[in-house]
Amino acid sequence: MRKGLTADGAGLAGDRVVAVGSTGRVLVAASARALRGEDCADLGLPTALSRFTGAPEPVRRAAAARAAGRIALTPDQIAEVDAARVARWIVDQYQRRRYPGVVLGSPHGAAAHLAVALGVPWLPAAFETTVHWSRGAVDRPAAALDHGAVLAARLLAGNPDVHVRQVHCPASRGTQTAVTVSLTVRWQSLPTAYARFLADRVEAGAPVLLLRDARTWPVHDAGRGHSFQAGSPASGLEPVDFHPDSHALRQVLRSAGGDGTRWEPPEVSAPQGYAEHGVEPGFELAVRQWAGRCGHQLHRVLFPRPELLSAAVADLYRAWLRLAGKTGDRLVVECGRLLDPWQVVRAGMVPYWCENATRRSVDAVEWWLAGSEAFSSVDVLPESPGMRSPALAGLPQWLAVAAFGRRRRALDRTAARGYPVATMPTRRATEVLRAQPYDLPVPPPLSAATAVEALRDGAGEQGLVVC
Numbered sequence: 186m187r188k189g190l191t192a193d194g195a196g197l198a199g200d201r202v203v204a205v206g207s208t209g210r211v212l213v214a215a216s217a218r219a220l221r222g223e224d225c226a227d228l229g230l231p232t233a234l235s236r237f238t239g240a241p242e243p244v245r246r247a248a249a250a251r252a253a254g255r256i257a258l259t260p261d262q263i264a265e266v267d268a269a270r271v272a273r274w275i276v277d278q279y280q281r282r283r284y285p286g287v288v289l290g291s292p293h294g295a296a297a298h299l300a301v302a303l304g305v306p307w308l309p310a311a312f313e314t315t316v317h318w319s320r321g322a323v324d325r326p327a328a329a330l331d332h333g334a335v336l337a338a339r340l341l342a343g344n345p346d347v348h349v350r351q352v353h354c355p356a357s358r359g360t361q362t363a364v365t366v367s368l369t370v371r372w373q374s375l376p377t378a379y380a381r382f383l384a385d386r387v388e389a390g391a392p393v394l395l396l397r398d399a400r401t402w403p404v405h406d407a408g409r410g411h412s413f414q415a416g417s418p419a420s421g422l423e424p425v426d427f428h429p430d431s432h433a434l435r436q437v438l439r440s441a442g443g444d445g446t447r448w449e450p451p452e453v454s455a456p457q458g459y460a461e462h463g464v465e466p467g468f469e470l471a472v473r474q475w476a477g478r479c480g481h482q483l484h485r486v487l488f489p490r491p492e493l494l495s496a497a498v499a500d501l502y503r504a505w506l507r508l509a510g511k512t513g514d515r516l517v518v519e520c521g522r523l524l525d526p527w528q529v530v531r532a533g534m535v536p537y538w539c540e541n542a543t544r545r546s547v548d549a550v551e552w553w554l555a556g557s558e559a560f561s562s563v564d565v566l567p568e569s570p571g572m573r574s575p576a577l578a579g580l581p582q583w584l585a586v587a588a589f590g591r592r593r594r595a596l597d598r599t600a601a602r603g604y605p606v607a608t609m610p611t612r613r614a615t616e617v618l619r620a621q622p623y624d625l626p627v628p629p630p631l632s633a634a635t636a637v638e639a640l641r642d643g644a645g646e647q648g649l650v651v652c
Contacts, residue, residue, distance in 0.1 A: 196265045196266065196267035196270050197258070197262060197265045197266055197267070197270075198270070198274065199270055199271040199272075199273070199274025199275065200274060201258075202258070202266050202270075202271050202312070202314050203271060203274075203312045203313065203314060204256075204312075204313040204314050204315050204367075205256050206229075206522060207292075207312070207313040208292040208293075208294075208313075208521070208522070209292040209309040209311065209312055209313060210312070210313075211228065211522045211524075211611055212292055212293075212294065212296070212297045212307060212309070213275055213278055213307065213308075213309065214228055214278065215228070215297055215524060215525065215526050215527075215611070216297045216300050216301060216306060216307040216526060217278040217279050217280075217306070218527060219297075219301040219525075219526040219527035219530065220279065220280065220301065220304065220305075220306065221280060222527065223527060224525050224527045224528045224531075224615045224618075224619070225524075225525045225527070225528075225611050225612055225614065225615045226612050226615045226616075226619075227612065228610065228611035228612050228615075229522070229610025229611040229612050229613075253315065253360070253361040253364050253365050254317060254364050254365065256315070257315040257316055257317050257364075257365045258314060258315065258316045258317065259316070259317050260316060260317060260335075260336060260339075262316075263314075263316050263336050263339050263340050264339040264340070264342070264343065266314065266340050266343070266344065266370075267343065267344070268312075268344045268346070268347050268370055268372065268376065269344075269376055269377060269378065271312055271370075272372075272376035272377070272378035272379055273378040275308060275309065275312075275378070276306075276308070276378050276379065276381075276382040279306045279382075279386070281386065282386065283386055283387070283388050284304065284305045284306060284386055284387055284388065284391070285303070285304060285305060285388050285391050285630070285633070286303055286305040286387065286388075286391040286392045286393065286394070286633050287300075287305050287306055287307075287308060287382075287383060287387050287391070287393055287394070288300040288303070288305055288306070288307045288308070288394045288395075288396065289307070289308045289309075289310060289379075289393070289394070289395050289396070289472060290309070290310050290394075290395050290396035290397055290398075290464055291309075291310065291396055291397055291398035291462045291463065291464060292309055292311075292398075292462055293396065293398065293462075293488075293491055293494055293495075293538070293540075294495070294519060294524050294536075294538030294540075295491075295494045295495045295497070295498035295499070295536070295537075295538045296396050296494070296498075297524070297526055298498055298502065298524075298526050298529065298536045298538065299394075299498050299501070299636065301526040301527070301530060302501070302502065302505060302530070302630065302631045302636070303630055303631050303632075303633055303636060304630035304631075305391075305633075306382075308379060308382070310371060310372060310464045310465065310468050311369050311370055311371040311372065311462070311464075311465075312369075312370050313367065313368070313369050313370070314367075314368050314370060315361070315365040315366065315367050315368070316336050316365060316366045316368065317364070317365060317366075318332055318363075318364055318365055318366050319364075320332075321362070321363045321364055321365070321366075322363055322443065322447070323355045323359075323360065323362045323363040323438060323441045323442060323443035324355070324438050324443030324444050324445065324447040324448050325447060325448075325449075326353045326413075326415040326448065326449070326450045326451065327449055327450065327451050329351070329353040329362070329366060329413075330351065330353070330405065330413045330451050332366060333351040333353075333366045333368065333411070333413065334407075334409075334411055334413075336366060336368065337349040337351065337368065337410065337411035338409075338411070340368070340370070341409075341410045341411065344370075345410075346372065346373050346374050346376075347370050347371060347372055347373060347410070348370075348371045348373055348410055348411075348412070348465055349368050349369070349370055349371075349410060349411045349412070350368070350369040350371060350404075350411075350412050350413075350414065350461045351366060351367065351368055351369075351411065351412070351413045351414070352367045352368075352369060352413075352414055352417050352461050353366075353367070353413070353414070353415050353416075354367075354414075354415070354416050354417040354419070354420055355437050355438055355441045355443060356416065356417070356420035356421070356422050356426075356427075356433075356434075356437045356574050356576065357417050357419050357420040357421075357541070357570070359440070359441045359570070359571060359572035360441050360442060360572070362441070363441070363442065363443070369461045369462070371463075371464070371465045371468070372465060372467075372468050373465045373466075373467035373468060374467050374468060374471045375468065375471035375472060375475060380475065383475060383479075383481075384479070387481070389480065390480050390481060390482075391481060391633075392481065392482045392483075392484060392633040392634070392637070393472065393476050393481050393482070393483045393484070394483075394484050394485075394486065394633065394636075394637070395464070395469060395472055395483060395484070395485045395486070396485075396486045396488070396494070397463065397464045397469070397485065397486070397487045397488070398459075398460065398462040398463055398464070398488060398491065399459070399463070399487045399488060399489045399650075400418045400459070400460045400462070400463070400489060400490065400491075401457040401458060401459055401460060402414050402416070402417065402418055402424060402458060402459075402460040402461075403415075403424050403453040403455070403456050403457075403458070404453065404454065404455040404458030404459075405451040405452060405453055405454055405455075406454050406455055406458065407454070412455075412458070413451060414458075414460065414461065415427050415450040415451070417460065417461060418460050419462075419540060419541055420543070420574070420576060421541065421543025421544060421545050421546070421574070421576030421577070422434075422437075422574075422575075422576050427448075427450060429445070429446075429448045429449065429450075431445075433575045433576070434448060436574075436575045437574055437575070440572055440573045440574065441572065469485075484633075484637045484651065484652075485650075485651070485652050486640060486649060486650070486651050487649065487650040487651075487652075488648075488649055488650075489648060490549075490648070491540045491546075492539075492540075492546065492549035492550070492553070493647050493648045493649055494649065495537050495538045495539070495549075495550075495553075496537070496549075496553045496647055497639075497640055497643055497644075497647045497649055498536070498538075499516070499535050499536060499537040499553070500557075500639070500643060501631075501636060501639050501640065502535045502536060503535045504639065505628060505631050506533055506535065506628060508628070509628035509629065511533045511624055511628070512533075512561070513533075513535055514560050514561040514562070515532070515533065515534045515535065515560060515561060515562045515564075515593075515621070516534065516535045516536075516537060516554075516560040516562065516563045516564070516589075516590070517529060517534045517535070517536055517537070517563075517564045517565075517566065517618065518537050518539065518550055518563065518564070518565045518566065518586055518587075519536060519537070519538045519539065519566050519614060520538070520539040520540075520541065520542055520546075520566055520567050520568040521539070521540070521541055521542070521568035521570075522568060522609075522610075522611045523566040523567075523568045523600065523609060523611065523613060523614040524536070524538060524566075524611070524614050525611070525614045525615045525618050528614075528615055528618035528619060528621070529618065530627050530628075531618075531623060531624070531625070531627065532618060532621040532622065532623065532624055533624030533628075534564075534618075534621065534624075535560070537550055537553065541568070541570065542567055542568055542569065542570055542577055542578055542583075542604075542605060543574075543576045543577060543578060544576060544577065544578045544582065545576070546578070547578040547582050547583065547586060548578075550586055551582075551585065551586055551589075554586065554589040555589075559589070559591050560589065560590055560591065561590065561591050561592050561593065562590045562591075562592055562593030562594075562595070563586065563587050563588075563589050563590035563593065563594055563595070564587070564593070564595045564597070564617065564618075564621075565583055565584075565586050565587045565595065565596045565597065566597050566600055566613070566614050566617060567580070567583045567596070567597070567600050567601060567604060568600070568609060569600070569603065569604045569605045569606060569607050569608055569609060570605055571605070571606060571607070571608045572605070572606065573605060573606065574605075577605050580596070580601055580604055583596055583601070584596055597613070597617050599613060600613060637651065
C-alpha cells in the first residue's frame with residue numbers, strides 16, 4: 186500500500202497490472218490450478234494474431250503492435266500500481282488451506298512442476314508489467330531508457346520497497362519493444378501478503394525452497410531503484426550480439442521493423458549484473474530471516490542456466506513416478522507458456538521445460554536426452570515466439586527431439602503449424618496432454634527432504650548450487 190497516495194485496497198488490480206502472458210503470471214495460474222486438481226483449459230484464448238500467420242511481415246508487425254498496446258498500462262496508470270496489492274492478488278489465487286511448504290523465487294516452468302509434485306504453492310519474487318511508449322522505436326534503446334526512467338520514477342514513488350528492471354530486447358519481444366516498455370518489478374523485501382501467507386497457510390516447521398536464476402547480463406544502473414538492460418539471456422543471444430556492429434542484431438532489428446545503424450545502447454555500469462529474472466538480495470535476506478525466526482528450514486537452489494533446473498526436475502519426476510510404481514518412461518517437452526502441470530501429473534509423465542524456442546534451449550534438451558535412459562514416448566510442444574530470429578531452433582531440430590522416443594515420437598502439429606510466427610495459448614498444451622492415457626492414481630506428494638536430497642546429489646552433475 187502506498188501511504189499518502191492510495192487508500193487501502195485502492196490502485197489497479199493485480200490482474201490489470203501483471204503483464205498478460207508473462208511467464209510468472211502463467212506459472213502462478215498453472216500452479217494454483219494444479220493444486221486444486223484442475224488443468225489449464227481456461228488459460229489463454231486464440232489471439233487476433235493467429236489470423237495473420239500467412240500475412241506479410243509489415244502486416245504481422247502492425248497487428249502485434251496493436252495487440253501489445255491494448256493490454257499495456259498507460260503512462261498515467263503506472264503511478265497507480267501498488268506492488269503490495271499485486272502480492273495479495275498472487276496469494277489469493279491459492280486455496281485457503283495449510284500447505285506442507287512453499288517454493289519461491291525466479292520464474293521457471295520446472296519450479297512450478299516441482300511445487301506441484303511437493304503439493305505446495307509457487308510464489309514469484311517479481312512480476313512483469315508493460316507500459317505504453319507512444320513515440321517508441323525498436324532500434325532506440327537509449328530513448329527507451331529515458332522514457333522508462335520517467336515511468337519507473339512514478340512507480341517507485343509509491344513503492345519504495347521494489348527495484349524496477351527495464352528490459353529492451355527486440356530479439357525476444359519483437360515489435361512490442363517499439364510500442365511498450367517492459368518493466369520487471371522485483372521485491373526488495375518480503376511483501377506483507379507473502380509474510381501473512383507463509384504464517385497462516387504454511388504448516389509449522391515446513392521447508393521453504395528459494396530458487397534463483399543466477400544468469401548475468403550487462404546492466405545500466407544509475408542507483409535510483411531503476412536499472413536497464415539492452416537484450417536478454419532469454420533471447421538466445423549473447424551480450425556481444427547486441428553490439429551495434431552485430432550481424433545477428435541487424436537481422437533481429439530488420440525482422441522487427443528497425444534499423445541496425447540507429448542502435449546505440451546506454452553505457453553499461455555493471456558488466457556482470459544479474460539478469461531480469463534474478464532475485465533481489467533483500468528479498469532473499471527477508472525470506473531467510475523469516476524462516477529462521479519461525480522455525481522453517483530454508484533451502485536455496487541457484488541455477489546458472491535454466492536448462493539445468495529443467496533437467497534436474499525431470500530426473501526427479503522420473504524417480505518419483507517409479508517410486509509410485511509407474512514407468513516414468515513417457516516424456517513431454519514443454520516450451521514457454523505451453524505447459525500444464527496437472528495434466529502432466531494425471532498422465533504420469535516426466536516434464537522437461539524449455540524456456541523458449543531458441544537453439545540454445547533445444548540443444549540442451551537434446552544433450553539431456555542423449556545422456557538419459559531412453560523414453561518410450563516423447564511429445565514435444567514448441568511455442569512460437571511470434572517473430573523470426575537467428576537464435577531460433579527450426580522445426581527439424583524440434584523433430585530431432587521427438588525422435589528420441591522409442592515407440593512414440595510426436596511433435597504437436599497445431600503448434601508447429603505457422604511456427605515461428607503464429608502464437609499458441611497455454612490451453613493448447615492442455616488439449617494435447619488431455620489426449621494422453623490416464624495413469625491414475627496420482628502419486629502421493631513428494632517430500633521436500635527427498636526432493637532437496639535428489640537435487641543436491643545431482644547438483645555437481647547438473648551444475649546447480651544447492652545450499
